[in-house]
Amino acid sequence: MNQLVKNGFLLTRQSQDLGHGTVITLWLKTAQGAVKLLIENEQSVFFVINNQVALAKKLLNEQQIAAAKTAPLALKTFGQDEVTGFYFNTMRDFYSARECLKTGGVKCYEDDFRPDDRYLMERFITAGIAFVGGEGAGDERLREVNSSDGSGNQYLEVANARCRAQQVDIDLVMISIDIECAMDGTLYSIGAYSDTCQKVFMIGPAPTDTDGNTDSAGANYIVWIENEVQLLHIFLAWLRDYDPDIIIGWNVINFDMDLLQKRCDKYGISFTIGRDNKPAYWRKNKNSEQKYLEIAGRVVLDGIDVLKTATYNFPSFTLDYVANVLLGVGKKVDDVDNRIKEITDNFLYNKPALAAYNLEDCRLVWLIFEQTLLLDFAKLRAQLTGLAIDRVGGSVAAFTNLYLPKLHRSGYVAPNMGDGHSSLVSPGGYVMDSIPGLYTNVLVLDFKSLYPSIIRTFKIDPMGMVEGLATPDTSIPGFDGAYFSREQHFLPDIIESLWSERDKAKREKNAALSQAIKIIMNSFYGVLGSNGCRFYDPRLSGSITKRSHAILKTTKEWIEDKGYKVIYGDTDSIFVDISADYNQEQSRALGKELQDVINEKWQQTISEKYGLHSQLEIEFETHFSKFLMPTIRGLDVGTKKRYAGLVENNGEQKIIFKGLESxxxxxxxxxxxxxxxxxxxxxxxxxxxxxxxxxxxxxxxxxxxxxxxxxxxxxxxxxxxxxxxxxxxxxxxxxxxxxxxxxxxxxxxxxxxxxxxxxxxxxxxxxxxxxxxxxxxxxxxxxxxxxxxxxxxxxxxxxxxxxxxxxxxx
The missing domain is CATH 1.10.132.60 (B family DNA polymerase, thumb domain)
Structure with a gap:
C-alpha cells in the first residue's frame, strides 16, 4: 500500500483513554487493504439543564473532577429547559462525573453514549467513511504485522484522522471456521473454508501407505500437526496471514472462539487474532450467557444470530436442520444426535473422515451465508443504520443513530430512559372476532406496511409531538391527548426515504437490501412502544396502534356497506366472504375493485378531515377459493390467528395454513x-x-x-x-x-x-x-x-x- 486511501467500509470501532485524552480507533477495509484511523483528543459530553449547572459544578469541584469545559448551548430538553454542555477529556472523568452528579441529584442528559458512537452519529456516518490524515508528516504510517512464521501483512495507520460520511462499495474477505474437539474441550482439528481456500489443521501424523510413504489421502487440504500447542500457534499464524475481514461460523463466538481462547489460556498462548497483532477482547452480557468478542479490524458473524436478525425462523437452529432446509444437505456424520462419539472415533481411527466432516461444517455455513445473502444483509443494515456490522438486534440503537443528530440540529437534546413513562397503555394490533365457517371465495385485503404508513400520514414523531402539544389548534390530533406538528418532524421523512429505497431495491431485485429496509421500517413502531427506548411515550405508540384499530374498523364498515361480509381481521389484513356466486376471474376482479375503492375513500376521508395526504395503501393480496375459519376447541366461538385456505393459480393448488397443526x-x-x-x-x-x-x-x-x-x-x-x-x-x-x-x-x-x-x-x-x-x-x-x-x-x-x-x- 503506497498511497493514502481516501475511503473505506467501517469494520470495528473503539474508544479508550490514552495518556491525557480519549482516542477513537476505527478500522476500515479499503480497496487497497486495512486502515486504522486514530481520532485523538475527542471529548465526551453530557448535558445539564441550566438551573442545575451551579449545583453540578459545586459537586464536581468537591470531588475534584475536572470538566475540560462547560458551555451554554442553543439546545433544550423536551420540557423546554435550556441546557449546558459538560465536556471531558477522558472517559474516566466523564464516568466519574456522571456518577457524582447522579448521586447528588443532578440529572444528566445523553450521558450514555460512548465517544466513538457519538462521533460517528453526529457526522451521519454509518458504514462508509471518507477520511484524511492530519497535517503532520508522521500522520500516515505503514504498519507491518509479523506472524510467528515470519510471514506478515500490512495496514495503514492514520493519526489525527478527520472523517465524513461517504457511500462506498468495498468487497470484504470472509472465512468460515469450525473446530472439532473432545468432550473436555481438547482440540482435534480446526477447519477453514472460503471459495478460494479449504484447510483443516489436524492433530496427528500424516497417514502412510504399507511401504511407509506418506499417503496422499487428504493431503490437498489437511495440514498435519504434532500437538495441540502447535495447532494453536499454526492456526493463529495462518489466520493472521490470510487476513480476513469477516470470520463466520455456527455458534462461533460462544463455542468456537470461546474454546480457542480457553485453550490458548491453558497453554499461555496469546490469542492474537486482531490486525494489530493484539489479543481479542471479551465482554459478557450481564443478563444472559451471551458473550461478545471485539477483534481489532476483524468482525465475527455468527450464522444463527444473523439469520435471526434477518427474521429467519426455524423450529431448530442446529446447523444440520438449517442446512437441510436451506440447502437440502446435512452434516457429514451418520448419527447427528451422537456425533461426539463418532467424531472421537474418527479422530482415533479415521482422521481423514474427521477432516472431511470438519471442512463440510465450514462449507455448510459458507453456503448458508451465500444462499441467504447474510453478509450483504449485514453490510446493508450497517450502511442504513450506523449499527456495527456484528450488532445483534439493535432496533433502538438504529432508531437513535438516525434520529438523534437531526434532533440536535433542531435545537433539542434527547430525553433519558424513563422520561416518557406514564400510566397509559398502548394496545397491540387490532384483531377482530372471527366468524367461523367453511367458505367459498374469501378475499384478503392487506394494508401495505400499515404502521409506517400511519407514521407517514399522521406525522407521528417524538419531537413532532413536543411541537404539536405547544400548538394543538393547528396540529394533527393523535390519541390519548397527543398532537403532532404538521411541519416539525423527522420520523415520517426517514421512513419515506427508506420506503423509496426499498421500492428501488425491489425494482433492482436486491433481496438483501429490501429485507434490511423492511425490518428497519417495521421496527420503528416497536421502538416507540418499548420502554427500553429513550423516546418511549405511550402517546406515540398509542397514536399508531389506536389509529390502526380505527382504520380497520372503518374499512370493515365500508366493505359491509357494499354488501359483503367481513369474517375476520388481524392487524393490517381484512378477510372478506364474497359468497360462492363468483368464479376465480370474477373474484380477483372484485378484489382489485375493492382495493381501489378503499384507497380512494381513505384519500378523500383523510384529506377532508385532517387536510393531509393519505399514505395508506391497501392491496388485494389473496383469493382463497376455499377457506376454513375454525372454532376454538370445544366452543362455538371462532379462533384468532388460526385458519387455512386453498389458493389456485394457473391450475395449481396450494393450501396455506396459519397457526394450525401443519x-x-x-x-x-x-x-x-x-x-x-x-x-x-x-x-x-x-x-x-x-x-x-x-x-x-x-x-x-x-x-x-x-x-x-x-x-x-x-x-x-x-x-x-x-x-x-x-x-x-x-x-x-x-x-x-x-x-x-x-x-x-x-x-x-x-x-x-x-x-x-x-x-x-x-x-x-x-x-x-x-x-x-x-x-x-x-x-x-x-x-x-x-x-x-x-x-x-x-x-x-x-x-x-x-x-x-x-x-x-x-
Missing part, C-alpha cells in the same frame, strides 16, 4: 400429514370417511411410528420445572436418570430440545424408547383433534366416522 413445531408429523390430506379432500369435495378410517388403522398397525415424535424445547433448566411438569420434561428427566446409571453424559440438564414419544409407560425420549407406543392417545390427540376442526363443517365428526357400532349400519 405449521406448528409442537405437533407430530402424523398430525401434519393427516391435516394436509384431509383439508385437501374437504376443500375439493372429495371422500373423507375412508381416508380417516385408513389413517386410524395404519396408526394402530405401527405404519406411522416414524411420524409420532414430539419435539419441544426445554426453556428452563431441568431442575427448575417444579409445579408444572409437562411430558417433554418427564421424558428428559427419565432419559438423564438412565444416562447417569450408564455413566453417560447428562443431555438435558441445561435447556435444549427434547424429542419424545408417548408410550403406555408415559413419555420417553426418542433415543431411549423402551415401552410400547400408546396408539389410542395418538389417535385421540393427533388425528381426532385435527379432524374435528374441519369435519363438523361438512356435517360429520371423527367419532361418527370411526365408531365401530355405527359403521355396522352404514
Amino acid at each position: 405449521v406448528r413445531t409442537d405437533w407430530t408429523e402424523l398430525a401434519k400429514i393427516f391435516q394436509r390430506e384431509l383439508y385437501h379432500r374437504v376443500f375439493n369435495n372429495l371422500e373423507v370417511a375412508d381416508y380417516v378410517k385408513e389413517m386410524v388403522a395404519k396408526t394402530r398397525a405401527g405404519e406411522f411410528d416414524g411420524c409420532l415424535v414430539y419435539r419441544k424445547r426445554l426453556r428452563r433448566k431441568l431442575k427448575d420445572y417444579v409445579k408444572n411438569v409437562p411430558p417433554h420434561v418427564k421424558a428428559a428427566r427419565l432419559a438423564d436418570e438412565q444416562n447417569a446409571k450408564e455413566g453417560k453424559p447428562l443431555k438435558y440438564q441445561n435447556k435444549g430440545w427434547v424429542e419424545y414419544l408417548l408410550t403406555l409407560n408415559g413419555p420417553q425420549t426418542k433415543e431411549q424408547l423402551s415401552a410400547a407406543l400408546d396408539y389410542d392417545l395418538y389417535i385421540e390427540r393427533q388425528l381426532e383433534a385435527v379432524a374435528d376442526a374441519i369435519l363438523p363443517f361438512i356435517g360429520t365428526s371423527f367419532a361418527e366416522i370411526t365408531d365401530a357400532q355405527l359403521s355396522l349400519f352404514s
Whole structure:
C-alpha cells in the first residue's frame, strides 16, 4: 500500500483513554487493504439543564473532577429547559462525573453514549467513511504485522484522522471456521473454508501407505500437526496471514472462539487474532450467557444470530436442520444426535473422515451465508443504520443513530430512559372476532406496511409531538391527548426515504437490501412502544396502534356497506366472504375493485378531515377459493390467528395454513400429514370417511411410528420445572436418570430440545424408547383433534366416522 486511501467500509470501532485524552480507533477495509484511523483528543459530553449547572459544578469541584469545559448551548430538553454542555477529556472523568452528579441529584442528559458512537452519529456516518490524515508528516504510517512464521501483512495507520460520511462499495474477505474437539474441550482439528481456500489443521501424523510413504489421502487440504500447542500457534499464524475481514461460523463466538481462547489460556498462548497483532477482547452480557468478542479490524458473524436478525425462523437452529432446509444437505456424520462419539472415533481411527466432516461444517455455513445473502444483509443494515456490522438486534440503537443528530440540529437534546413513562397503555394490533365457517371465495385485503404508513400520514414523531402539544389548534390530533406538528418532524421523512429505497431495491431485485429496509421500517413502531427506548411515550405508540384499530374498523364498515361480509381481521389484513356466486376471474376482479375503492375513500376521508395526504395503501393480496375459519376447541366461538385456505393459480393448488397443526413445531408429523390430506379432500369435495378410517388403522398397525415424535424445547433448566411438569420434561428427566446409571453424559440438564414419544409407560425420549407406543392417545390427540376442526363443517365428526357400532349400519 503506497498511497493514502481516501475511503473505506467501517469494520470495528473503539474508544479508550490514552495518556491525557480519549482516542477513537476505527478500522476500515479499503480497496487497497486495512486502515486504522486514530481520532485523538475527542471529548465526551453530557448535558445539564441550566438551573442545575451551579449545583453540578459545586459537586464536581468537591470531588475534584475536572470538566475540560462547560458551555451554554442553543439546545433544550423536551420540557423546554435550556441546557449546558459538560465536556471531558477522558472517559474516566466523564464516568466519574456522571456518577457524582447522579448521586447528588443532578440529572444528566445523553450521558450514555460512548465517544466513538457519538462521533460517528453526529457526522451521519454509518458504514462508509471518507477520511484524511492530519497535517503532520508522521500522520500516515505503514504498519507491518509479523506472524510467528515470519510471514506478515500490512495496514495503514492514520493519526489525527478527520472523517465524513461517504457511500462506498468495498468487497470484504470472509472465512468460515469450525473446530472439532473432545468432550473436555481438547482440540482435534480446526477447519477453514472460503471459495478460494479449504484447510483443516489436524492433530496427528500424516497417514502412510504399507511401504511407509506418506499417503496422499487428504493431503490437498489437511495440514498435519504434532500437538495441540502447535495447532494453536499454526492456526493463529495462518489466520493472521490470510487476513480476513469477516470470520463466520455456527455458534462461533460462544463455542468456537470461546474454546480457542480457553485453550490458548491453558497453554499461555496469546490469542492474537486482531490486525494489530493484539489479543481479542471479551465482554459478557450481564443478563444472559451471551458473550461478545471485539477483534481489532476483524468482525465475527455468527450464522444463527444473523439469520435471526434477518427474521429467519426455524423450529431448530442446529446447523444440520438449517442446512437441510436451506440447502437440502446435512452434516457429514451418520448419527447427528451422537456425533461426539463418532467424531472421537474418527479422530482415533479415521482422521481423514474427521477432516472431511470438519471442512463440510465450514462449507455448510459458507453456503448458508451465500444462499441467504447474510453478509450483504449485514453490510446493508450497517450502511442504513450506523449499527456495527456484528450488532445483534439493535432496533433502538438504529432508531437513535438516525434520529438523534437531526434532533440536535433542531435545537433539542434527547430525553433519558424513563422520561416518557406514564400510566397509559398502548394496545397491540387490532384483531377482530372471527366468524367461523367453511367458505367459498374469501378475499384478503392487506394494508401495505400499515404502521409506517400511519407514521407517514399522521406525522407521528417524538419531537413532532413536543411541537404539536405547544400548538394543538393547528396540529394533527393523535390519541390519548397527543398532537403532532404538521411541519416539525423527522420520523415520517426517514421512513419515506427508506420506503423509496426499498421500492428501488425491489425494482433492482436486491433481496438483501429490501429485507434490511423492511425490518428497519417495521421496527420503528416497536421502538416507540418499548420502554427500553429513550423516546418511549405511550402517546406515540398509542397514536399508531389506536389509529390502526380505527382504520380497520372503518374499512370493515365500508366493505359491509357494499354488501359483503367481513369474517375476520388481524392487524393490517381484512378477510372478506364474497359468497360462492363468483368464479376465480370474477373474484380477483372484485378484489382489485375493492382495493381501489378503499384507497380512494381513505384519500378523500383523510384529506377532508385532517387536510393531509393519505399514505395508506391497501392491496388485494389473496383469493382463497376455499377457506376454513375454525372454532376454538370445544366452543362455538371462532379462533384468532388460526385458519387455512386453498389458493389456485394457473391450475395449481396450494393450501396455506396459519397457526394450525401443519405449521406448528409442537405437533407430530402424523398430525401434519393427516391435516394436509384431509383439508385437501374437504376443500375439493372429495371422500373423507375412508381416508380417516385408513389413517386410524395404519396408526394402530405401527405404519406411522416414524411420524409420532414430539419435539419441544426445554426453556428452563431441568431442575427448575417444579409445579408444572409437562411430558417433554418427564421424558428428559427419565432419559438423564438412565444416562447417569450408564455413566453417560447428562443431555438435558441445561435447556435444549427434547424429542419424545408417548408410550403406555408415559413419555420417553426418542433415543431411549423402551415401552410400547400408546396408539389410542395418538389417535385421540393427533388425528381426532385435527379432524374435528374441519369435519363438523361438512356435517360429520371423527367419532361418527370411526365408531365401530355405527359403521355396522352404514
